[in-house]
Amino acid sequence: MEKEKLKNKMFFFTWILIMCGILIGIAYTFFLRNIKVDVTSQLAIEYDGENGVASVEVYYNGNDLNKRTQEFLETCTYKVEPGTNLSNGDVVKIITSYDENLAKEYNYEPVNVEKEIVVEGLYNKYERYQDIDADYKEKVLNAESNYVKNHVKDIYRELYPGYPSYTKAERKVVYKGFLDGIEEDTRDRLIEIIRIDYVVPFEKEVEKEEIEKKEASEEEKENLEISEEKEESEVETITVNEVYTLYYLVTLPGINEGKVFDTQDIFGEKAYLSEEEKKTQNYESYIQRIYKNKYNIQTIERVIIEPGIEKEEAETK
Numbered sequence: 001m002e003k004e005k006l007k008n009k010m011f012f013f014t015w016i017l018i019m020c021g022i023l024i025g026i027a028y029t030f031f032l033r034n035i036k037v038d039v040t041s042q043l044a045i046e047y048d049g050e051n052g053v054a055s056v057e058v059y060y061n062g063n064d065l066n067k068r069t070q071e072f073l074e075t076c077t078y079k080v081e082p083g084t085n086l087s088n089g090d091v092v093k094i095i096t097s098y099d100e101n102l103a104k105e106y107n108y109e110p111v112n113v114e115k116e117i118v119v120e121g122l123y124n125k126y127e128r129y130q131d132i133d134a135d136y137k138e139k140v141l142n143a144e145s146n147y148v149k150n151h152v153k154d155i156y157r158e159l160y161p162g163y164p165s166y167t168k169a170e171r172k173v174v175y176k177g178f179l180d181g182i183e184e185d186t187r188d189r190l191i192e193i194i195r196i197d198y199v200v201p202f203e204k205e206v207e208k209e210e211i212e213k214k215e216a217s218e219e220e221k222e223n224l225e226i227s228e229e230k231e232e233s234e235v236e237t238i239t240v241n242e243v244y245t246l247y248y249l250v251t252l253p254g255i256n257e258g259k260v261f262d263t264q265d266i267f268g269e270k271a272y273l274s275e276e277e278k279k280t281q282n283y284e285s286y287i288q289r290i291y292k293n294k295y296n297i298q299t300i301e302r303v304i305i306e307p308g309i310e311k312e313e314a315e316t317k
Contacts (some may be wrong), residue, residue, distance in 0.1 A: 034109040037069060039076050039096045041112070047086070050256050051122040053185040054086040058094055068106050075099035085185075090119040123258035125188055129178045129298045136259040137190065144192045144250040145173060147266045155248060156198055159270060167241075168199040174247075174303045175283040178255075179295035186294050188255040193271055193283050195305065198244040205235050247271040247278070281305065 042062025047054045058078040064070040079095045086092065094115045103110060126132055148155070152169050175193035249271040252261060273286045281304055287297055 034107050036111050037072065037103075037108045038112050039073065039098060039110045040078075040094060040115040042073070043078070043094070045117065047119070047122055049086075049122075049185075049187065049254075050125045052085070052087045054119070054122050055084045056080050056086060056092065056119070069108075072099065072102050072106060072108055075102060086119050086122070088120055088122050091116055092119060123256040125181070125184075125256050129180065129300075132178070132255070133259055140190045140252050140255065140261055141173075141176060141192060143261070143263050144190070144252060144266055145171075145194065147250055147263070147268060148194045148196070148248055151268070152196065155196070155246070155268070159246065160198070160200075160244065164200055164202060166198040166200045166244075168197075170197045170199075171195070172197075172303065172305065174281065174305065175287070176300040176302075177287060178298045178300060179291055180298065181295055183294070187253045189251050189253045189295070190255055191252075191287070192250045193286075194248045194250060196246045196248055198246065200242050200244055202240050202242060203237055204240050205237050207235060245278075247273050 042060060042064075044059055044061035046057045048057070049055055058080055060073050060076050060078075062070075062073060064073060076096055076098045079097070081093050081095065082090075083092070094117065096110070096113045096115075098110055098113075102108075148171060152171065156163075156166060156169070172195045173192050174195050175191075177191050179189040179191060181188050247270070248268055250266065250268040252266050254261065254265060271286060273283070277283070277285050281302075283302055284297075284299060291297060
């Protein structure tokens with residue numbers, strides 16, 4: 001009997017020890033043991049610029065199934081040394097900073113905090129305009145024209161605030177050019193100047209003179225020195241169509257041998273041609289004034305618009 005009781009006690013204590021071991025193991029696994037987390041395994045590396053003058057941006061771009069790990073990795077920031085003037089074959093170091101308090105709370109042990117990568121895939125600038133692929137050039141210039149087409153209303157609202165709505169907007173590409181950056185860090189560009197003629201109706205009040213002649217009596221003629229005519233004025237509303245001519249400069253920087261472009265990089269601005277440049281349609285003069293210090297300029301095409309009536313005849317309703 002004594003032996004059986006002792007045996008039961010031994011079994012009970014053994015079972016307790018096993019359970020304690022399991023609990024300790026669970027506690028260690030989930031609460032005490034440091035978990036290694038690779039902080040540079042899911043990085044997005046984006047280069048901007050051409051071979052020799054590129055810069056780089058690095059950021060976390062993963063989606064970890066563990067919500068805690070995802071939360072921690074989203075606190076990571078990355079510094080790249082060197083981060084500018086990069087060429088293919090350069091070795092750069094990525095240095096990670098992270099939330100140390102959160103790492104301690106979750107028992108995370110960040111690994112690969114510093115990582116070296118080799119720069120690759122950077123495109124070269126074109127040495128000459130003639131080297132640009134014809135299809136690539138056409139796609140870029142068409143995209144610039146479409147940019148104005150898609151924003152013609154926004155351009156009008158921005159430059160002519162408070163004016164009546166236009167009834168017609170005619171667009172014409174009058175100049176195409178290539179800007180070859182003189183300095184290595186100046187990115188090449190394809191540009192267009194687009195002339196936009198907005199036809200805008202205005203209501204205008206004018207005086208209409210009606211002359212009513214009255215003959216004076218012989219008696220009045222004798223006694224008074226008066227005019228034999230009396231003028232009366234009336235106001236009439238007419239509609240006048242006016243043409244507002246705007247020159248708009250559209251640019252896409254970053255023309256290179258990669259033959260790729262993002263339409264979001266296209267931007268436009270009003271081209272402030274002088275009155276003489278408008279009159280003579282001397283677009284090259286304007287481009288030289290703006291860009292000659294930074295670019296070698298090559299005209300691709302220029303279009304002369306035959307002189308016409310800048311302001312249409314008034315139309316009455």
